[in-house]
Amino acid sequence: MNESLKNRHLALIVVDLQNDFLAPAGAYARGNTFSPEALKLAARVVPVAEVVKKNGGLVASSLFTLWPDTSGQPMISPHLLERRPFLRKGDFEPGSWGQANIDEIKPLVDVSVCKVAFSAFFNTQLDWVLRRAGIDTVAVCGILTNGGVASTVRDAHMRDYHTIVLSDGCATFADAAQQAALADMRTVADVMTCADFIASF
Template structure:
């Protein structure tokens, strides 16, 4: 049974080679992402991949930015064409998916994400990504302020600090989003 959900988008955030590689010892961690993507695709839900990348020479990176200032000194490049910024093969975009490039932590910062969402009439976002305390938190806060309806797939979010992940999922995110596992989200689609 295929039902279109034209007002919904699944955001797959920062599942790019240079970030996914931090979890190389846990390949099973990407399974909930793959399941959510597969079901979203089969149900006609718009899939939007978000990556962080910069132009050659890093003109967007200020030395005053404590987090991104160090990017220009890393041996692994973070420009739009570098391998580190390409979406990981295990969740590779397909025709019809959208790729958004952001310049900061939030998926909205320095990107055209909001233009794409508004142009497509999308009002509901399902958030997944690496890391929970980075892109997911920043995007959730900004999306809530922009009045999007939000869901977060708890097991399709990863963080280097499991305690921070749990606090965000259990205490912070539920104030602005419905938090559920990828399996529970898939089940809710089947019930709709």
């Protein structure tokens, strides 16, 4: 995309860069389930968030959330529990340290929405917030490229947002899955590096 982003009403959507996914004391580290590439994202995403805010844009984040039932146990979808049996009480709990954005991105986030599935749009108020803010373009980053990012990108496209994927601002568990997801998203979005995105301003 050669077009300048300066005149667009832009939001950066940061998908699931949360302590329980990425921090050494988080749930996924405890379960020895993490993407080494995901640990590199903060350094790339922070400058993007800064330039978005400098140009009057909005930074939104999605927070994967495990809501507690009446006994305090997390309500976990069966398919997730099968793949992540280490999840336990307190993980991704609303308002907890684990559910929160990682420290690097947290001060830059204007609004966060809680989500229970892959997409940051599914059963959240994200679309309402973006429309009230006059947003017409969204750039998406975070984890996982072939999960939350891909689902959010397709939902943004279906809602007629001009959609951008930050190719090195998202990560998954294997490079083959990363490249396949990026190739698939090119059918509905512009794909560019964080550096190229910043240069577009």
